[in-house]
Amino acid sequence: MKPAPFQLHQVHSRKEALSLLEKYKDDAKVLAGGQTLVPVLAMRVASPDHLIDINKVEEFKKIEVQNDLLRIGPGVRQAQLENWVELYKTQPLLSMMFPWVSHTAIRNRGTVCGSIAHADPSSELVLALAVLRGTVELSSKKAVRKIRAAEFFIGALQTDRKSNELISAVNFPIAKKDEGYGFAEYGYRHGDFAVVAVAVVKRDDHWRIGFGGIDDVPIVVEVNAASTSKAIEFLEKTSSDIEVREDPTATSGLRRHLMRTLGKRACMQAEEFKGIS
Amino acid sequence: MKNQFVTITLNGQKREASCESRTTLLDFIRHYLGATGTHAGCEHGACGACTIELNGEIIRSCLMFACQADGACIKTVEGISSQDNLSDLQAAFKKHHALQCGFCTPGFLMSAEYLLNKNPSPTELEVREGLSGNLCRCTGYVGIVEAVLEVGKMRLNSKRDSNA
Numbered sequence A: 001m002k003p004a005p006f007q008l009h010q011v012h013s014r015k016e017a018l019s020l021l022e023k024y025k026d027d028a029k030v031l032a033g034g035q036t037l038v039p040v041l042a043m044r045v046a047s048p049d050h051l052i053d054i055n056k057v058e059e060f061k062k063i064e065v066q067n068d069l070l071r072i073g074p075g076v077r078q079a080q081l082e083n084w085v086e087l088y089k090t091q092p093l094l095s096m097m098f099p100w101v102s103h104t105a106i107r108n109r110g111t112v113c114g115s116i117a118h119a120d121p122s123s124e125l126v127l128a129l130a131v132l133r134g135t136v137e138l139s140s141k142k143a144v145r146k147i148r149a150a151e152f153f154i155g156a157l158q159t160d161r162k163s164n165e166l167i168s169a170v171n172f173p174i175a176k177k178d179e180g181y182g183f184a185e186y187g188y189r190h191g192d193f194a195v196v197a198v199a200v201v202k203r204d205d206h207w208r209i210g211f212g213g214i215d216d217v218p219i220v221v222e223v224n225a226a227s228t229s230k231a232i233e234f235l236e237k238t239s240s241d242i243e244v245r246e247d248p249t250a251t252s253g254l255r256r257h258l259m260r261t262l263g264k265r266a267c268m269q270a271e272e273f274k275g276i277s
Numbered sequence B: 001m002k003n004q005f006v007t008i009t010l011n012g013q014k015r016e017a018s019c020e021s022r023t024t025l026l027d028f029i030r031h032y033l034g035a036t037g038t039h040a041g042c043e044h045g046a047c048g049a050c051t052i053e054l055n056g057e058i059i060r061s062c063l064m065f066a067c068q069a070d071g072a073c074i075k076t077v078e079g080i081s082s083q084d085n086l087s088d089l090q091a092a093f094k095k096h097h098a099l100q101c102g103f104c105t106p107g108f109l110m111s112a113e114y115l116l117n118k119n120p121s122p123t124e125l126e127v128r129e130g131l132s133g134n135l136c137r138c139t140g141y142v143g144i145v146e147a148v149l150e151v152g153k154m155r156l157n158s159k160r161d162s163n164a
Helices: A014-027 A037-042 A078-082 A092-100 A112-118 A124-131 A228-241 A252-272 B025-032 B088-095 B105-118 B124-130 B142-163
Strands: A007-010 A028-031 A050-053 A063-066 A069-072 A135-139 A144-148 A153-155 A166-173 A179-186 A196-203 A206-212 A219-224 B004-010 B013-019 B051-054 B057-060 B073-075
Touching: A014 A028, A014 A050, A014 A166, A028 A037, A078 A092, A078 A112, A092 A124, A092 A179, A092 A196, A112 A124, A112 A166, A124 A166, A124 A196, A124 A206, A179 A252, A196 A252, A206 A228, A206 A252, A219 A228, A228 A252, B013 B025, B025 B051, B051 B105, B057 B105, B088 B105, B088 B142, B105 B124, B105 B142, B124 B142
Parallel strands: A007 A050, A028 A050, B004 B073
Antiparallel strands: A063 A069, A069 A166, A135 A144, A135 A166, A179 A196, A196 A206, A206 A219, B004 B013, B051 B057, B051 B073
């Protein structure tokens, strides 16, 4: 298998990357880790004339904490964030999810922003951004805008990014001391995309429950429940009521069953969460 | 499209060749440099047969372009043993029947070496997780996992002996 010919632009600065995107727009694709894009090119699902390789842009490789946000640059590899010593303290939900994100050799190369850009509805990082109510920063040559996850993911593999824009950062809210987190997933093989994944963020009586793999975008529901059993009751009702995808990998019945069992596990984990300090 | 010169250090030796921008690192190593130990399996990142070490980190060589690796230090399966001798891990693979057709083996060896470097005494679960990105259709993985666990123990013991 071989991609169609393209011109590779190896840029060294943000400015250079944005100028090229402005110039080529839809004829160009941004190449970061390439763990999704390269197979797409190899199978010729896409054959852009230009690839803008941002791997050499040093300013993109930063993990920063700014006020109450964890800001991840577009050059940050998944393994870099996974192995960052402050990660558990800063956002434990991401720490809990990383063992489920693909395989070592893929995480060594794949980027966090790349996963968000790809917007696979079964992706753990996409689910994390949605349930934590994170934001995506999009930069073009002329402007920078910030958009909430709920508005950024508009369909399966579809986002609100314009063709001249680059994801210049994703922002995950950092953990609050009184928040509890839970995460559970089922996939057919370790490291594969989730059939269903459930992430829970709990603060006092407020529960935010996110489901990955059940629809074209992650689905986040919220409820005020005084006890874990009340939250689980709500979860069971939700699992029966909302629309759930059916495809060759799993029936909607199996997915509903997984929403209940994994959801229950994640809720209990969030309840028992010991805190970050 | 214009060809580009790519220079890499392959198993300690400086090598260079010119290739198209669309040439994957895998094809570059196999076809341009003639090092065919690294195998081309699915060529879209699913099987792990093409796993190599790039600047100390394992990656899939089918999922990056040769031009991106210009200047990099690369280790392939040819680099894990000295001359004609089997490395301890290769010998353990032989002993435990951790291969039949051998197609996936170069990838497994690279992933297993990386795993043992990062975690010298892994549990069985950690070995299975560490090797989850590599597919083998012959062995059922049992022999592979046994071989890696045994080498982990052997290396720790010899380290202890040399420290004593």
